[in-house]
Every structure is written in C-alpha cells, then in structure tokens.
Amino acid sequence: MQKIICQLALAAISLGGFAQNFKVPETTEVWEPKPKLVVPAKTPGGAPSDAVILFDGSGLDAWQQTKDKAPAKWLVKDGAMIAKNGTGELRTKQEFGSFQLHVEFSTPLDSKKMGYPNGGNSGVFLHGKYEIQIFDSYNNEVPIYANGQAGSVYKQVIPMANSMLKPGEWNTYDIFFTAPKFRYNGSVETPAYVTVLMNGVLILNHFEIQGTIQYIGIPSYQYYSGKGPIALQEHGSEVSFRNIWIREL
Incomplete structure (x- = not known):
C-alpha cells in the first residue's frame, strides 16, 4: 500500500x-x-512490544519435537534451553512468514575438544528449511569448511565476517528474513532473502537463499505456503539458547 x-x-x-x-x-x-506504534525494549536485546516471545527462560510451551510434534524434550536450566544429546530437533508450534528474529546462543566449553563435526554444532532453521549455522567458529580454531561455519547459510554462502565469541559466552543473532513467494504453478516468483547480524556485526547482507538446505547436492525450492516454523538443531553438542523472540513483518 x-x-x-x-x-x-x-x-x-x-x-x-x-x-x-x-x-x-x-x-x-x-x-x-x-x-504502527512499537514500544522498544528498555534493555539491549530485549523484545519490543509487538514481539512474540518464543523463549524467556521459563519453559518450552512455544516448542515441540520436530519429528513427532511431541512435547519438547530439551533441558531448561538457569534461564537457558539446552540441546541435550539425543533429544532431537525442536520447532515452534507457530508458523511465520517474513520476520525479524532474535536468538542468543552459547557453545559449550568442550567445543574445541569435540572438534569437527560436533564442536558447538547446531543451527537456526528459518521456516524449518533454511539454516543459519551455529558452530564453534571462535578465532577460526576448529577447522570446518568456510560455508559451514557459524553465520553461514549452510553450504550456500560464507559469512562476510567472523564475530563469534569464546565457548561459554553468549552470542546473538539478529536475523531479518523475507519469505519466498510462489506462482500458482509452483515455480518461484521471488526467492527468500536473509540479512544477519552476529553480535552486532553485519555478516550476511540481503543474501538470496538458493533453496532448502542440502548436506549433499544442490539446493532447490519446492512449493509451500511461504510460512513455516523456527527450528533449532540438536547435533551432538549441548548448545544453549536464551532470549528468543520474533516479530512477524
């Protein structure tokens, strides 16, 4: 309009x-x-007045197991949700279109010892399809391919900078996502785009997402509604999360 x-x-x-x-x-x-009027948060990283709170340390009511939609199994301790080994991926019960997402995360202190591939390995999946990688990439000390380190759209683009903090310290992702649009015949009218700040540093700038993440093979788009959940990966490393909120745009 x-x-x-x-x-x-x-x-x-x-x-x-x-x-x-x-x-x-x-x-x-x-x-x-x-x-529209939006009241900003009084503290850095706090949720503005129109945000949906996905996790504030008090419980996992907004989340469920991705595999079977059972109640979320991750551990909640000291205001954080922890990806306990073997508990599986979580996803939000609610689905979103285009959005602004704030996530805080910390890789475990034993990340260096674990090394590749489990050294602080996790990820934030947008619409459950497009992964912003989480990994212990502090100081580039744990070897991993550059388009698989923290801040990458996994196997699609290398982040412009590495602003990762030490294991045990809290990092922030501020993610600005534009949902894809599809034509009536299922073809892509406009692809998805993403901009990401890590700890206040711009690391992805309006990157055109190439399609659903693939570990092996070339990404591509498959028709869907243009809405989806936020998912958090459990990948053999007890990554912690806190202060997660989202504003649908």
Missing part, C-alpha cells in the same frame, strides 16, 4: 502541473498511512 501511494504521488508530480508543482512542498508529502 505504501509503495502504491508513493507511486501515485510521483505520477502526480510528473503528469499534473509539471514544474509548477515543484514550487510547493506539499507535492511530495504523503500523510497516510502512519506507521
């Missing part, structure tokens, strides 16, 4: 009055619609 209003205003400039219209500021003023 806002884009259409701006286009109409520009059309009025070009078609009505020509140079005469440029002599008054009202020609380029658009008064409606006004943006």
